[in-house]
Amino acid sequence: MNHKVVLLGSPGAAKTTLGLSYPGVEHHVWGSSEETTALNFVGRTDILPPVKLDWFDTLKPEERAKFTDEKVTELDIAQLTKLGRARNVARYRRYLYQLKQDLLDKKRAEVQTVFLDNLTPFSQEFEDYVEIVWGKDFLTKEGNFDTINYYKRFSSELTDFLRLFMSLPCHTLLSCHIAMIAPEEVQANIQFLQAAKAGGMRKEWQPMLTGRVRNILAGIPDWCFFLKIEEAPGQATTYIAKLEADESNVGIAKPRIQPYVNPRRILYSKNKFYEEFNGALTAYLKTGKPV
């Protein structure tokens, strides 16, 4: 059974470590230097070279030259940066289509897992992609930028992309940062801003993404783990995964199959998440008893 997993957590919650514990993993790095974490897995020979796409590579020589030309305005540079980032997203999507075909044709047997790390910075490049590729659709008759339509399109395009990613015929994982914000129910209240000023308003953890895709994300994979760590002086760090929401993380911890006795506090060993999760799933599917 291929695992379709989203890993949510703050920086340092072991998202990358957890993802790299999967077999035959091709790490798709977006953000900073997430691929360095792989060096912790000493002795592993099945971690494939990371895929790290730099938007600057997509620029033509004459476009690159503008970055060092003092006559080119900052606005033009900003526009060019957006164009590069949009091309980068387009070529990544085409890479995934090719990878999917190769996997279906059994041409890349070494790839057992694809890990997009991390969705938050990727989605920022994706915002530029939507603005550049679909930009004309968002201009009103008066020449203004229609933000509502832009975010609707952004949400549907990113959802489409995530479905493509999760449809790869192998284990597919993606990590995402989180942010603490007011729940949807509170935000929908007209008195929201006044309540926020007054303080004492309940907040909850949500994926750090712009717009409605934040609420859609958890519905796409089969498992959505909310990760955290507990540190105490002189003690080994405890790695904890949650697979069931409570009121602090509504809608961002979800199992289609739930194999644990206590899904709100799953303790796992660093670097061995896959082994332990797969073991729990196999045992549960065989016996019907949570472990």
Next chain:
Amino acid sequence: MISVTQILETFPEKELVEWKLRVGPVKAKQVSEEAKHIGSATDLKVQADCKGLPQDTFETLSSVEKVAVESCWQGWQKFKADHPDFLPSLTGIQQELVQGEYIGHPDFLLKREGWFGVVDLKCASQIRPSHWTQVAAYSWLKDSEHNALSLAILRLDKTTGGYEYVELTDPDQINYEVQVWLNYKVLYEHRQRVAERSRTMREDAVLYEP
């Protein structure tokens, strides 16, 4: 992976679309959510019963949903009493079936004269044509060369506490349903290709042309 339900939901039945337009998006969403909760809870209860596991109490359900689940549960008990051979013939519950990039989880797989049958559990108010396409899809996922010997829908009623069990055993009828599924699949693949082609054309025009 693309699930059977994802494909079927891409092409909703005309009556369903008309109903959504008639009642409006808010009411339609509310009714769909409620139906989903009832369906999931009933599925879990029936699965636990088949596996001999303890029953969940479903505290998060609304009172209306709890009443509906209870009604479905009564329907299941009646069905079991009327069909004592059903449970002994089970070979799979929510078993994952994969064919290429397609995936599905039929509620029940049965032993049928050395081959297999597929049964899906529904809590809808009536058996719809797409339900047959869905069970036919599971048959194809189980074996794309040889059809199941039977396709069946077990509908548990949300209000009367009764059930409706309809089984197709005629090979021609089963084959017809499997062909309908294959056409759904082709249409879905075509739609995906068209969407991807228009996106690529647009990307090329905007991102790479001077």
